[in-house]
Amino acid sequence: MLNLFSFHSRRYWRRRLYPLLSVLLALGLVVGTPQVTQARSWFDLILQGVQIFQLSNVSDRQEVQLGKQINQQLVGQEIQLYRDREINRYINEIGQRLAKNSSRPDIPYTFQVVDGKNINAFATVGGFVYVYTGLIAAADNEAQLASVMAHETAHIAARHALGQMRQMAIARGVASAAGLDRNTAVGLGVELALRRPNSRQDEREADQLGIETLQKAGYAPMAAVEFMKKLMKTGGALPAFLSTHPATPERIEALEQAIPQDRAYAGDGLNNQAYRNKIRAVL
Structure with a gap:
């Protein structure tokens, strides 16, 4: 009887212990490397109520939450939003049209207009996209603007x-x-959004996915190439979204090869005057 009891007892504790060991193992996973030894233990962080992000395994919900926190810091300290209601409505309409046709349509996207003359746009995690008034004014038509947003x-x-x-x-x-604790993650996100360029591989992938999204959304894809060429001819420093590697001529060539020639100008957004009428407030 004692042996039978011991057997069942061992089985009971194994059932209880294995899930706990699994949790401890998951919490012990570093963002992708075992080399970091400086930081506080997971137990201390949990006791202090610190929110932790496993960047190698972030859920959509966690990513959107992180994006909101990064956005709060950006808007509160780094950028000034442009408050014209019609311009914001217009940019959001374009953005949501693109988001629905992107390769990741199942998260919420937030498109905001930044009050600034820079010909620029950038994105953060969790669906947050920022479009400068300078970029809106520089585009000849809606398809060109949509190409950058895509x-x-x-x-x-x-x-x-x-x-x-x-x-x-x-x-x-x-x-x-x-x-990675929440405050550190937010700080890195803000720094990346404002000051750190994307890698060569990331830019190439974003160019390819962007063209696919642009076409699926019904815009004329050749507008992306035309806008890049236009900005290269203006002289001076290239806009931030074009200044990273690969070099812009190489990116243009890759985009031209990716666009079917018989569909290059098929789609919406090529009416320059209609676009000017809609963005008159930023001109």
């Missing part, structure tokens, strides 16, 4: 910012045994 949407679809945050966390040794 490119930024593609960065989100491919989770490029999360990959860069992970690399930065490893390089700087700011990950704990549990992962």
